[in-house]
Amino acid sequence: MENDAEKKSSSTEKSNGSYASEQGNPLYDMFVTQLTRLHTVRAKEAIARGFGQANLVRSIGETWFVDPRYGKGSYWFYLMDGDTIVVSMDITYERAVEAAIETVPYLGFGLYEHAMPEYCSPECAGSNCKLIGHDWDGGTYTSSFEPGKRLSSASITIAPEAIHRYADALRCDKEKLRRTIGRLTTSDGVPGLPSALRGLDITYPAASMADAYYHAKVIECFALLASGIPERNTTADAAHISDKDCVECICSYIDGNLSSDLSTKTLCNIAHVSEGKMISAFRNVQGDTPQRYIRARRLEHGRRLLLDGSREIGGIAKSAGYRNQGAFTDAFKRAYGTTPRAYRKRLRTE
Secondary structure (H helix, E strand, C coil): CCCCCHHHHHHHHHHCCCHHHCCCCHHHHHHHHHHHCCCCEHHHHHHHCCCCCCCCCCCEEEEEECCCCCCCEEEEEECCCCCCCEEEEEECCCCCCEEEEEEEEEEEEEEEEECCHHHHHHHCCCCCCCCEEEEECCEEEEEECCCCCCCEEEEEEECCCHHHHHHHHHHHCCHHHHHHHHHCCCCCCCCCCCHHHHHHHHCCCCHHHHHHHHHHHHHHHEEEEEEEECCCCCCCCCCCCHHHHHHHHHHHHHHHHCCCCCCCHHHHHHHCCCCHHHHHHHHHHHHHHHHHHHHHHHHHHHHHHHCCCCCCCHHHHCCCCCCCHHHHHHHHHCCCHHCCHHHHHHHHCC
């Protein structure tokens, strides 16, 4: 008789059809080769060996876990239509790792957080940029990660020929869409895109609707990307560079101090700007207000902490910046339609 962990792992394999059915797809093989060489293990094997977490295994796609001899964390990806892969990862290596693989050409973009940006783009090595685009011609690529650095991302990767399909769906020029992906890293941000990409990370749709959800999410992200970076290069654009710098400073502080005072006044003092300037800059870059961004980040942080069944909900509430458990429960229920306790219970039974 299967236990809950085995059932979860088994159902995930069935949702994929079989691993063998994906083999031979260039994108799929590239991802699997990289994950294998970076010391991660498929969910079924990881659970059998005692370090995989069944509650992190999604109903569709493939979930991999870092071998505990090298670090911790999980990596999920899902191949759609043979030419698109969506990814959510959150891993930390406890020893240096490096892997060189032969890659195929691809296009991609995503939200890269914590220490991840410094490994993704030279432009981001010394800054706080998080939205990054890639237009890669293929060839040998070396992934090299230092110990103790948290690496997280939510991203979309496509085969170059898929750009035609997405451009047709959005009724836009394929070359413009491709240029937009390449320009994302050095852009001033795309309103709404960070939140849309986080949907790949924080949402675990039921198996019956997961495929439809991820297809819709990819189209949403491409639409925001296509409409968020105009085809222009005027002196007026330069005025928004300071907005991006301001928001990056604020977001970096917020993400590292979720349990602290994050009032508007506090944030203005940190960024050395007026309240009006800060709110305006936030709307221009993030497409939302600072306080809404803070609420989303605190809830996401709280949701992640709930995955650790040993932590008390009251302590999680404080770590996420809420004054008490009741305030956290009310906010969580408004955002996710269920209470933290019920959410944790559901994860245990799935």
